Amino acid sequence: xTRTHTTQADMAHRTRPRRVLVVDDxxxxxxxxxxxxxxxxxxxxxxxxxxxxxxxxxxxxCDVMLTDLRMPVMDGLTLLRKAREEYPELACIVMTAxxxxxxxxxxxxxxxxxxxxxxxxxDAVELVIGRVFQRLDMRRELTQLRAxxxxxxxxxxxxxSSTPLVDIHKLIDQVATARATVLITGESGTGKELVARLIHxxxxxxxxxxxxLHCAALSESLLESxxxxxxxxxxxxxxxxxxxxxxxxxxxxLFLDEIGEIPMSTQVKLLRFLQQREFERVGSSKTIHVxxxxxxxxxxxxxxxxKAGNFREDLYYRLNVINIKTPSLRTRRMDIxxxxxxxxxxxxxxxxxxxxxxxxxxxxxxxxxxxxxNVRELENIIERAVVLAEGDRIEVRHLPPDFGHGxxxxxxxxxxxxxxxxxxxxxxILKTHESTGGNTAETARILGVSVRKVQYxxxxxxxxxxxx
Numbered sequence: 001x002t003r004t005h006t007t008q009a010d011m012a013h014r015t016r017p018r019r020v021l022v023v024d025d026x027x028x029x030x031x032x033x034x035x036x037x038x039x040x041x042x043x044x045x046x047x048x049x050x051x052x053x054x055x056x057x058x059x060x061x062c063d064v065m066l067t068d069l070r071m072p073v074m075d076g077l078t079l080l081r082k083a084r085e086e087y088p089e090l091a092c093i094v095m096t097a098x099x100x101x102x103x104x105x106x107x108x109x110x111x112x113x114x115x116x117x118x119x120x121x122x123d124a125v126e127l128v129i130g131r132v133f134q135r136l137d138m139r140r141e142l143t144q145l146r147a148x149x150x151x152x153x154x155x156x157x158x159x160x161s162s163t164p165l166v167d168i169h170k171l172i173d174q175v176a177t178a179r180a181t182v183l184i185t186g187e188s189g190t191g192k193e194l195v196a197r198l199i200h201x202x203x204x205x206x207x208x209x210x211x212x213l214h215c216a217a218l219s220e221s222l223l224e225s226x227x228x229x230x231x232x233x234x235x236x237x238x239x240x241x242x243x244x245x246x247x248x249x250x251x252x253x254l255f256l257d258e259i260g261e262i263p264m265s266t267q268v269k270l271l272r273f274l275q276q277r278e279f280e281r282v283g284s285s286k287t288i289h290v291x292x293x294x295x296x297x298x299x300x301x302x303x304x305x306x307k308a309g310n311f312r313e314d315l316y317y318r319l320n321v322i323n324i325k326t327p328s329l330r331t332r333r334m335d336i337x338x339x340x341x342x343x344x345x346x347x348x349x350x351x352x353x354x355x356x357x358x359x360x361x362x363x364x365x366x367x368x369x370x371x372x373x374n375v376r377e378l379e380n381i382i383e384r385a386v387v388l389a390e391g392d393r394i395e396v397r398h399l400p401p402d403f404g405h406g407x408x409x410x411x412x413x414x415x416x417x418x419x420x421x422x423x424x425x426x427x428x429i430l431k432t433h434e435s436t437g438g439n440t441a442e443t444a445r446i447l448g449v450s451v452r453k454v455q456y457x458x459x460x461x462x463x464x465x466x467x468x
Contacts, residue, residue, distance in 0.1 A: 019066040020065070021046070022067075057086070064132055069094055076107065095116045130360070161335050182295045200255075203293070213227065230242055231282065246279060249292045251291055255293050258298055270313060359438060432447055
């Protein structure tokens with residue numbers, strides 16, 4: 001979970017089909033390519049030359065343009081230059097004959113994203129189109145995130161659209177306006193503090209303080225002083241009066257992180273506050289009343305702690321009036337690409353780098369990982385990858401050495417004779433895929449098979465039940 005918001009423009013890009021303009025003077029080639037792209041779910045329009053293509057662009061907002069380089073009326077390079085001048089957000093892919101790749105180099109200098117050689121290989125078309133759209137998505141997200149950083153941050157947002165996250169949002173909306181105590185449970189790294197901040201910001205206390213205290217970081221004597229404050233001379237080193245977190249949070253919200261770590265003596269005083277809304281500073285007999293909403297969090301099972309005698313049952317029920325359980329990252333895998341790109345944008349900016357892409361194999365490895373450390377682990381791995389990236393792409397080799405081996409494990413005990421053909425094929429594909437840094441197209445070229453076959457086999461190795 002993290003902070004962000006979705007712009008109307010971004011929503012528009014997501015709700016409408018992805019649009020591709022095909023420009024080619026060869027009728028059959030144009031029709032075949034258009035049909036292929038429509039079968040893949042794209043909204044497609046076509047034009048026989050550059051002049052008519054510019055006319056289409058004036059009335060039709062397009063994401064990607066595929067254009068031949070050699071055409072009558074207006075050639076591909078002229079079209080590319082004019083289209084980039086008028087529509088700088090348009091991504092362009094050029095198509096050229098195999099023997100004139102130098103023309104594609106000129107096109108890349110004019111701003112083309114990629115190129116394809118004729119006659120077209122439809123597997124290569126799908127691969128290049130997918131890669132270009134991934135870059136477009138990342139650029140839009142980077143633009144959005146930069147805009148958010150330059151604007152005043154007044155609200156906390158949780159990034160993602162998975163069902164568990166939608167359910168969390170609904171529950172937060174329901175409880176935010178109440179005064180009841182909230183207990184947030186869940187694994188470490190799942191964003192419990194962000195949930196607490198959202199509850200505060202959506203409540204009537206939003207303009208008052210949000211005070212956080214990590215209960216596990218303090219000794220018993222210091223924890224009591226931090227919570228309730230102390231008078232001068234209350235203990236050795238108490239050279240002046242100090243207000244506690246309850247007084248600092250007056251009118252607002254006090255977030256007690258790792259509540260399961262507090263000792264029994266402090267539990268008694270916390271229970272009294274929750275029951276009577278009053279306390280005394282350490283070293284004082286004066287009763288103080290404050291208006292504070294308590295939100296607590298823990299990654300422990302407090303019911304088990306109660307049974308073991310480590311946590312008061314009455315305090316548990318006082319804290320657990322409303323329970324919110326934060327979902328683990330492995331239960332919301334569809335949010336991983338968006339979270340990954342968000343962290344890429346953050347750490348690329350912090351490190352003065354320009355990262356345009358997380359390669360498909362790297363993203364697949366991220367999506368396959370079990371994430372025992374949840375979003376916090378993902379953030380740390382992305383920061384590491386950004387630091388290690390030499391160019392503008394994050395690749396599999398920038399992830400930790402043993403990362404993603406749960407998805408693709410290369411068997412080392414291959415023997416000839418002694419190994420079956422499927423075993424040898426698996427070893428060849430995985431080893432070649434690994435040696436190319438996760439480049440599926442290069443793997444297919446080296447092995448002399450289609451890209452589609454490599455993709456199918458990698459999916460089969462990732463999920464043997466599905467491939468069976």
